[in-house]
Protein backbone atom coordinates (compact mmCIF):
# COMPACT_ATOMS: atom_id res chain seq x y z
CA UNK A 1 0.00 0.00 0.00
CA UNK A 2 1.19 3.47 -0.81
CA UNK A 3 2.12 5.37 2.29
CA UNK A 4 1.96 8.90 1.04
CA UNK A 5 0.99 11.50 3.63
CA UNK A 6 0.10 15.14 2.98
CA UNK A 7 1.44 17.41 5.70
CA UNK A 8 -0.01 20.92 5.56
CA UNK A 9 2.13 23.49 7.37
CA UNK A 10 5.00 21.02 7.13
CA UNK A 11 7.75 23.64 7.18
CA UNK A 12 6.38 25.07 10.43
CA UNK A 13 7.50 24.28 13.94
CA UNK A 14 5.51 21.17 14.86
CA UNK A 15 5.03 20.25 11.20
CA UNK A 16 8.75 19.96 10.44
CA UNK A 17 9.40 17.75 13.48
CA UNK A 18 6.51 15.53 12.45
CA UNK A 19 7.81 15.24 8.87
CA UNK A 20 11.10 13.92 10.29
CA UNK A 21 9.30 11.26 12.37
CA UNK A 22 7.07 10.27 9.42
CA UNK A 23 10.03 9.86 7.08
CA UNK A 24 11.93 7.88 9.70
CA UNK A 25 8.88 5.60 10.02
CA UNK A 26 8.95 4.95 6.26
CA UNK A 27 6.23 7.32 5.05
CA UNK A 28 6.54 9.36 1.89
CA UNK A 29 5.74 12.98 2.71
CA UNK A 30 4.36 15.79 0.60
CA UNK A 31 4.49 19.16 2.34
CA UNK A 32 2.34 22.11 1.43
CA UNK A 33 2.96 25.43 3.15
CA UNK A 34 2.40 29.05 2.16
CA UNK A 35 5.57 30.03 4.08
CA UNK A 36 3.66 32.71 5.98
CA UNK A 37 5.51 31.83 9.18
CA UNK A 38 8.38 29.62 7.98
CA UNK A 39 10.86 29.30 5.13
CA UNK A 40 12.04 26.70 2.65
CA UNK A 41 15.42 26.27 4.37
CA UNK A 42 13.62 24.15 6.94
CA UNK A 43 13.66 21.46 4.23
CA UNK A 44 17.48 21.38 4.39
CA UNK A 45 17.30 20.70 8.12
CA UNK A 46 14.92 17.81 7.45
CA UNK A 47 17.30 16.41 4.81
CA UNK A 48 20.26 16.69 7.20
CA UNK A 49 18.42 14.55 9.76
CA UNK A 50 16.67 12.00 7.56
CA UNK A 51 18.74 11.99 4.36
CA UNK A 52 15.54 12.50 2.39
CA UNK A 53 13.96 15.64 0.94
CA UNK A 54 10.21 15.71 1.23
CA UNK A 55 8.28 16.91 -1.80
CA UNK A 56 7.35 20.55 -1.24
CA UNK A 57 4.78 22.88 -2.81
CA UNK A 58 4.16 26.48 -1.89
CA UNK A 59 0.39 26.17 -1.69
CA UNK A 60 -2.09 27.96 0.53
CA UNK A 61 -4.73 25.58 1.88
CA UNK A 62 -7.45 28.17 1.37
CA UNK A 63 -6.76 27.95 -2.39
CA UNK A 64 -9.01 25.19 -3.69
CA UNK A 65 -7.77 25.74 -7.26
CA UNK A 66 -4.26 24.79 -6.19
CA UNK A 67 -5.31 21.93 -3.90
CA UNK A 68 -7.52 20.09 -6.39
CA UNK A 69 -4.77 19.16 -8.91
CA UNK A 70 -2.47 18.21 -6.03
CA UNK A 71 -4.97 15.62 -4.84
CA UNK A 72 -5.35 14.30 -8.40
CA UNK A 73 -1.60 13.91 -8.83
CA UNK A 74 -0.81 12.29 -5.48
CA UNK A 75 -2.62 9.35 -3.91
CA UNK A 76 -2.58 10.45 -0.30
CA UNK A 77 -3.64 7.88 2.28
CA UNK A 78 -3.76 10.42 5.07
CA UNK A 79 -3.39 14.09 5.96
CA UNK A 80 -1.85 15.81 8.94
CA UNK A 81 -3.24 19.31 9.02
CA UNK A 82 -1.02 21.83 10.81
CA UNK A 83 -1.41 24.85 8.52
CA UNK A 84 -3.10 27.57 10.53
CA UNK A 85 -2.59 31.03 11.96
CA UNK A 86 -1.75 30.70 15.65
CA UNK A 87 -1.02 34.01 17.35
CA UNK A 88 -3.67 34.58 19.99
CA UNK A 89 -3.18 38.37 20.20
CA UNK A 90 -3.11 38.88 16.42
CA UNK A 91 -6.35 36.92 16.10
CA UNK A 92 -8.11 39.53 18.23
CA UNK A 93 -6.89 42.26 15.84
CA UNK A 94 -7.57 40.33 12.63
CA UNK A 95 -10.47 37.94 13.30
CA UNK A 96 -11.52 37.52 9.66
CA UNK A 97 -8.00 36.56 8.62
CA UNK A 98 -8.01 33.90 11.33
CA UNK A 99 -11.45 32.57 10.46
CA UNK A 100 -10.65 32.51 6.75
CA UNK A 101 -7.28 30.79 7.15
CA UNK A 102 -8.26 28.32 9.83
CA UNK A 103 -11.78 27.41 8.71
CA UNK A 104 -11.56 27.52 4.91
CA UNK A 105 -8.38 25.43 4.91
CA UNK A 106 -9.99 22.61 6.85
CA UNK A 107 -13.21 22.71 4.82
CA UNK A 108 -11.24 22.47 1.57
CA UNK A 109 -9.28 19.44 2.77
CA UNK A 110 -12.39 17.67 4.08
CA UNK A 111 -14.19 18.25 0.78
CA UNK A 112 -11.32 16.73 -1.17
CA UNK A 113 -10.77 13.69 1.07
CA UNK A 114 -13.70 11.44 0.08
CA UNK A 115 -13.37 12.45 -3.59
CA UNK A 116 -9.82 11.14 -3.60
CA UNK A 117 -10.19 8.24 -1.16
CA UNK A 118 -8.06 9.80 1.55
CA UNK A 119 -8.77 7.73 4.61
CA UNK A 120 -8.00 9.96 7.57
CA UNK A 121 -6.98 13.37 8.85
CA UNK A 122 -5.04 14.19 11.99
CA UNK A 123 -6.06 17.63 13.18
CA UNK A 124 -3.90 20.01 15.25
CA UNK A 125 -6.07 21.27 18.03
CA UNK A 126 -5.11 22.91 21.27
CA UNK A 127 -5.75 22.96 24.98
CA UNK A 128 -7.08 26.43 24.26
CA UNK A 129 -10.46 24.75 23.58
CA UNK A 130 -10.86 24.16 27.34
CA UNK A 131 -10.59 27.82 28.33
CA UNK A 132 -9.85 28.27 32.05
CA UNK A 133 -10.23 24.78 33.60
CA UNK A 134 -12.39 24.26 36.70
CA UNK A 135 -9.76 21.80 37.90
CA UNK A 136 -6.43 20.32 36.79
CA UNK A 137 -5.27 18.05 35.30
CA UNK A 138 -7.91 18.36 32.59
CA UNK A 139 -9.18 15.40 30.56
CA UNK A 140 -10.83 15.17 27.14
CA UNK A 141 -14.34 15.09 28.58
CA UNK A 142 -14.05 18.44 30.34
CA UNK A 143 -16.62 20.97 29.17
CA UNK A 144 -15.62 23.22 26.29
CA UNK A 145 -15.97 26.83 27.42
CA UNK A 146 -16.44 29.96 25.30
CA UNK A 147 -13.12 30.70 23.60
CA UNK A 148 -11.04 33.62 24.81
CA UNK A 149 -9.91 34.62 21.29
CA UNK A 150 -10.84 34.19 17.62
CA UNK A 151 -7.86 31.82 17.38
CA UNK A 152 -9.29 29.64 20.17
CA UNK A 153 -12.75 29.87 18.65
CA UNK A 154 -11.38 28.76 15.27
CA UNK A 155 -9.99 25.60 16.92
CA UNK A 156 -13.32 24.88 18.64
CA UNK A 157 -15.24 25.40 15.38
CA UNK A 158 -12.74 23.22 13.49
CA UNK A 159 -13.35 20.36 15.91
CA UNK A 160 -17.12 20.77 15.39
CA UNK A 161 -16.73 20.86 11.60
CA UNK A 162 -14.82 17.57 11.66
CA UNK A 163 -17.40 15.90 13.92
CA UNK A 164 -20.38 17.16 11.89
CA UNK A 165 -18.81 16.06 8.62
CA UNK A 166 -18.07 12.56 9.87
CA UNK A 167 -21.49 12.23 11.53
CA UNK A 168 -23.06 13.16 8.19
CA UNK A 169 -21.76 9.83 6.91
CA UNK A 170 -18.60 10.99 5.15
CA UNK A 171 -16.26 8.07 4.68
CA UNK A 172 -13.28 9.57 6.48
CA UNK A 173 -11.71 9.22 9.92
CA UNK A 174 -10.15 11.81 12.14
CA UNK A 175 -7.95 12.01 15.18
CA UNK A 176 -8.03 15.37 16.92
CA UNK A 177 -4.92 16.08 18.98
CA UNK A 178 -5.15 18.76 21.65
CA UNK A 179 -1.63 20.00 22.24
CA UNK A 180 -0.62 21.64 25.47
CA UNK A 181 2.48 23.91 25.15
CA UNK A 182 5.00 22.46 22.64
CA UNK A 183 8.58 23.60 23.26
CA UNK A 184 12.16 22.57 22.47
CA UNK A 185 13.83 21.48 19.26
CA UNK A 186 15.16 18.40 17.52
CA UNK A 187 18.21 17.05 19.45
CA UNK A 188 20.31 17.45 16.28
CA UNK A 189 19.60 21.23 16.37
CA UNK A 190 18.86 20.96 12.63
CA UNK A 191 15.25 22.13 13.07
CA UNK A 192 13.44 24.04 15.79
CA UNK A 193 11.09 26.90 16.42
CA UNK A 194 11.82 29.92 14.24
CA UNK A 195 9.13 32.56 14.63
CA UNK A 196 9.33 35.42 12.15
CA UNK A 197 9.72 38.73 13.98
CA UNK A 198 9.29 39.20 17.71
CA UNK A 199 8.33 35.89 19.37
CA UNK A 200 4.89 35.73 20.95
CA UNK A 201 5.54 32.49 22.82
CA UNK A 202 7.53 32.09 25.99
CA UNK A 203 10.41 29.77 25.10
CA UNK A 204 11.67 31.46 21.92
CA UNK A 205 11.47 34.76 23.82
CA UNK A 206 13.54 33.25 26.65
CA UNK A 207 16.23 31.79 24.37
CA UNK A 208 16.47 34.98 22.27
CA UNK A 209 16.82 37.04 25.45
CA UNK A 210 19.47 34.58 26.66
CA UNK A 211 21.53 35.49 23.58
CA UNK A 212 20.86 39.22 23.81
CA UNK A 213 18.70 39.32 20.66
CA UNK A 214 15.91 40.63 22.91
CA UNK A 215 16.90 42.90 25.75
CA UNK A 216 14.55 41.65 28.42
CA UNK A 217 11.81 39.08 28.89
CA UNK A 218 8.54 40.39 30.29
CA UNK A 219 6.87 37.91 32.63
CA UNK A 220 3.16 38.54 32.31
CA UNK A 221 1.96 38.62 35.91
CA UNK A 222 3.13 37.23 39.27
CA UNK A 223 -0.16 37.73 41.10
CA UNK A 224 -1.99 34.62 39.88
CA UNK A 225 -3.39 32.08 42.32
CA UNK A 226 -0.43 29.71 41.87
CA UNK A 227 2.46 28.85 44.25
CA UNK A 228 4.87 31.43 42.79
CA UNK A 229 2.21 33.73 41.29
CA UNK A 230 3.13 33.09 37.64
CA UNK A 231 0.98 31.10 35.17
CA UNK A 232 1.29 27.33 34.96
CA UNK A 233 1.45 25.36 31.70
CA UNK A 234 2.14 21.81 30.57
CA UNK A 235 5.28 22.13 28.42
CA UNK A 236 5.59 19.19 26.03
CA UNK A 237 8.70 18.34 24.02
CA UNK A 238 8.09 18.89 20.30
CA UNK A 239 9.74 15.59 19.26
CA UNK A 240 7.58 13.66 21.74
CA UNK A 241 4.60 15.50 20.30
CA UNK A 242 5.63 14.74 16.71
CA UNK A 243 5.83 11.01 17.45
CA UNK A 244 2.17 10.99 18.53
CA UNK A 245 1.20 12.01 14.99
CA UNK A 246 2.83 8.95 13.49
CA UNK A 247 0.97 6.75 15.98
CA UNK A 248 -2.29 8.55 15.13
CA UNK A 249 -1.79 8.08 11.38
CA UNK A 250 -1.06 4.38 11.85
CA UNK A 251 -4.10 3.98 14.06
CA UNK A 252 -6.39 5.44 11.38
CA UNK A 253 -4.83 3.68 8.42
CA UNK A 254 -4.92 0.29 10.15
CA UNK A 255 -8.46 0.73 11.47
CA UNK A 256 -7.37 0.16 15.04
CA UNK A 257 -10.43 1.97 16.36
CA UNK A 258 -14.13 1.65 15.63
CA UNK A 259 -14.66 5.31 16.38
CA UNK A 260 -14.44 7.53 13.35
CA UNK A 261 -13.46 10.56 15.44
CA UNK A 262 -11.19 10.39 18.46
CA UNK A 263 -9.77 13.15 20.64
CA UNK A 264 -6.54 12.99 22.65
CA UNK A 265 -4.75 15.38 24.98
CA UNK A 266 -1.02 15.55 24.30
CA UNK A 267 0.80 16.75 27.38
CA UNK A 268 3.13 15.54 30.10
CA UNK A 269 0.60 15.70 32.93
CA UNK A 270 2.92 18.00 34.86
CA UNK A 271 2.34 21.70 35.42
CA UNK A 272 5.39 24.00 35.38
CA UNK A 273 5.20 27.73 36.11
CA UNK A 274 6.67 30.46 33.95
CA UNK A 275 9.16 31.36 36.71
CA UNK A 276 10.13 27.71 37.18
CA UNK A 277 10.81 27.45 33.46
CA UNK A 278 13.02 30.53 33.60
CA UNK A 279 15.01 28.94 36.45
CA UNK A 280 15.39 25.75 34.45
CA UNK A 281 16.62 27.72 31.48
CA UNK A 282 19.21 29.49 33.61
CA UNK A 283 20.38 26.13 34.93
CA UNK A 284 20.77 24.36 31.57
CA UNK A 285 22.23 27.37 29.74
CA UNK A 286 24.50 28.54 32.58
CA UNK A 287 23.35 32.11 31.89
CA UNK A 288 21.35 34.52 33.95
CA UNK A 289 18.20 35.73 32.22
CA UNK A 290 17.28 39.39 32.18
CA UNK A 291 13.57 39.49 33.00
CA UNK A 292 11.05 41.67 34.74
CA UNK A 293 7.54 41.16 36.02
CA UNK A 294 4.92 43.18 34.17
CA UNK A 295 1.11 43.25 34.09
CA UNK A 296 -0.90 40.21 33.13
CA UNK A 297 -1.39 39.58 29.40
CA UNK A 298 -4.99 39.80 28.26
CA UNK A 299 -6.61 36.44 27.53
CA UNK A 300 -4.06 34.32 29.44
CA UNK A 301 -5.24 31.28 31.34
CA UNK A 302 -4.04 31.02 34.95
CA UNK A 303 -3.18 27.35 35.07
CA UNK A 304 -3.71 24.35 32.84
CA UNK A 305 -2.08 20.95 32.57
CA UNK A 306 -3.12 17.73 30.90
CA UNK A 307 -4.52 14.46 32.06
CA UNK A 308 -2.72 12.42 29.38
CA UNK A 309 -4.01 8.98 30.44
CA UNK A 310 -6.12 8.46 27.32
CA UNK A 311 -3.17 9.02 24.98
CA UNK A 312 -0.95 6.90 27.27
CA UNK A 313 -3.37 3.98 27.38
CA UNK A 314 -5.16 4.06 24.02
CA UNK A 315 -2.39 5.35 21.72
CA UNK A 316 0.43 3.84 23.75
CA UNK A 317 2.11 7.25 23.59
CA UNK A 318 3.85 8.95 26.46
CA UNK A 319 5.90 12.11 26.84
CA UNK A 320 9.41 10.82 27.42
CA UNK A 321 11.84 13.70 27.47
CA UNK A 322 12.56 15.63 30.65
CA UNK A 323 11.93 19.34 30.79
CA UNK A 324 15.68 19.93 31.36
CA UNK A 325 16.53 18.02 28.17
CA UNK A 326 13.83 19.95 26.35
CA UNK A 327 15.04 23.38 27.50
CA UNK A 328 18.58 22.32 26.63
CA UNK A 329 17.45 21.44 23.09
CA UNK A 330 15.77 24.86 22.74
CA UNK A 331 18.99 26.57 23.82
CA UNK A 332 21.20 24.49 21.49
CA UNK A 333 18.88 25.40 18.61
CA UNK A 334 19.15 29.09 19.44
CA UNK A 335 22.97 28.78 19.53
CA UNK A 336 22.89 26.99 16.17
CA UNK A 337 20.86 29.83 14.65
CA UNK A 338 23.55 32.27 15.78
CA UNK A 339 26.30 30.01 14.40
CA UNK A 340 24.52 29.97 11.03
CA UNK A 341 24.09 33.74 11.18
CA UNK A 342 20.30 33.47 10.98
CA UNK A 343 19.88 35.63 14.06
Ligand code: UD1
Nearest residue numbers: 086088126128200201202205218219220231274297300301
Ligand atom coordinates in the same frame (compact mmCIF):
# COMPACT_ATOMS: atom_id res chain seq x y z
C1 UD1 B 1 -1.18 30.02 23.39
C2 UD1 B 1 -2.49 29.32 23.22
C3 UD1 B 1 -2.28 27.96 22.66
C4 UD1 B 1 -1.54 28.07 21.35
C5 UD1 B 1 -0.23 28.75 21.58
C6 UD1 B 1 0.43 28.92 20.23
C7 UD1 B 1 -4.26 29.93 24.73
C8 UD1 B 1 -4.80 29.80 26.09
N1 UD1 B 1 -3.14 29.24 24.50
O1 UD1 B 1 -0.48 29.34 24.43
O2 UD1 B 1 -3.50 27.34 22.42
O3 UD1 B 1 -1.35 26.82 20.79
O4 UD1 B 1 -0.46 30.02 22.20
O5 UD1 B 1 0.85 30.17 19.95
O6 UD1 B 1 -4.82 30.56 23.90
N2 UD1 B 1 4.65 34.54 28.73
C9 UD1 B 1 5.40 35.53 29.35
N3 UD1 B 1 6.18 36.33 28.58
C10 UD1 B 1 6.27 36.20 27.22
C11 UD1 B 1 5.50 35.20 26.59
C12 UD1 B 1 4.69 34.39 27.37
O7 UD1 B 1 5.34 35.67 30.57
O8 UD1 B 1 6.97 36.99 26.58
C13 UD1 B 1 3.81 33.65 29.54
C14 UD1 B 1 2.33 33.76 29.18
O9 UD1 B 1 1.72 34.76 29.93
C15 UD1 B 1 1.84 32.35 29.55
C16 UD1 B 1 3.06 31.45 29.30
O10 UD1 B 1 4.17 32.32 29.27
O11 UD1 B 1 1.51 32.32 30.90
C17 UD1 B 1 2.98 30.70 28.00
O12 UD1 B 1 2.69 31.62 26.96
P1 UD1 B 1 2.78 31.23 25.41
O13 UD1 B 1 4.07 30.57 25.13
O14 UD1 B 1 2.43 32.45 24.62
O15 UD1 B 1 1.66 30.11 25.21
P2 UD1 B 1 0.13 30.11 25.66
O16 UD1 B 1 -0.43 31.48 25.72
O17 UD1 B 1 0.02 29.26 26.86
